[in-house]
Amino acid sequence: MAAKTKSDPLASLLKDLYATILARKGADPETSHTARLFSRGTAKIAQKVGEEAVEAVIEAMRGDRDKLASESADLLYHLLVLWADAGLTPDDIYAVLAARQGISGIEEKKNRKA
Numbered sequence: 001m002a003a004k005t006k007s008d009p010l011a012s013l014l015k016d017l018y019a020t021i022l023a024r025k026g027a028d029p030e031t032s033h034t035a036r037l038f039s040r041g042t043a044k045i046a047q048k049v050g051e052e053a054v055e056a057v058i059e060a061m062r063g064d065r066d067k068l069a070s071e072s073a074d075l076l077y078h079l080l081v082l083w084a085d086a087g088l089t090p091d092d093i094y095a096v097l098a099a100r101q102g103i104s105g106i107e108e109k110k111n112r113k114a
C-alpha cells in the first residue's frame, strides 16, 4: 500500500519539493526563500504555516477556489519546510496516514494516547 502511495503524482511532487527544500539548508538567504526561512528559525517557520493555513481557510469561506488552491500550495510548501526543520520526512507522515487507512476517524480518536 505504501509503495502505491509513493508512485502517486502528488506524492512524487511533494518528495521532489522536499528534496529541493533540504538542499536549501545552508544556502544563501538572499537568493533562496527557503534558506531565508531556515535562517529565521523554527518559530518563524511555524508562524508562516499558521498564517498560510488561516489564508487558506479565509479563501475557502469566501468561496474563491482559485485562491484556495494557491493558498493551499503555499501551506503545503511551508508545512514541508516545517517538517524539514524538525527532521521529519514525507515518508514519516505517509506512514502515519497509512496506519490510519481503513480506520474510522471517530475510532482512531478514541484510541489516541492522552
Ligand SMILES: N=c1c2ncn([C@@H]3O[C@H](COP(=O)(O)OP(=O)(O)OP(=O)(O)O)[C@@H](O)[C@H]3O)c2ncn1[C@@H]1O[C@H](COP(=O)(O)O)[C@@H](O)[C@H]1O
Pocket: 017, 020, 021, 024, 031, 032, 033, 034, 035, 073, 074, 077
Ligand atoms: N513552493 C514554493 C513557495 N510557495 C510560496 N513561496 C514563497 O513564500 C513567500 C510567501 O510570502 P510572504 O510575504 O507570505 O512571506 P515572507 O516573504 O516570509 O514575509 P514575512 O512573513 O516575513 O512578512 C513568497 O516569497 C513565495 O514566493 C515559495 N517559495 C518556494 N517554493 C518552492 O521552493 C523552491 C525553492 O525556492 P527557493 O528556496 O526560493 O530557491 C521553489 O523552486 C519552489 O518550488
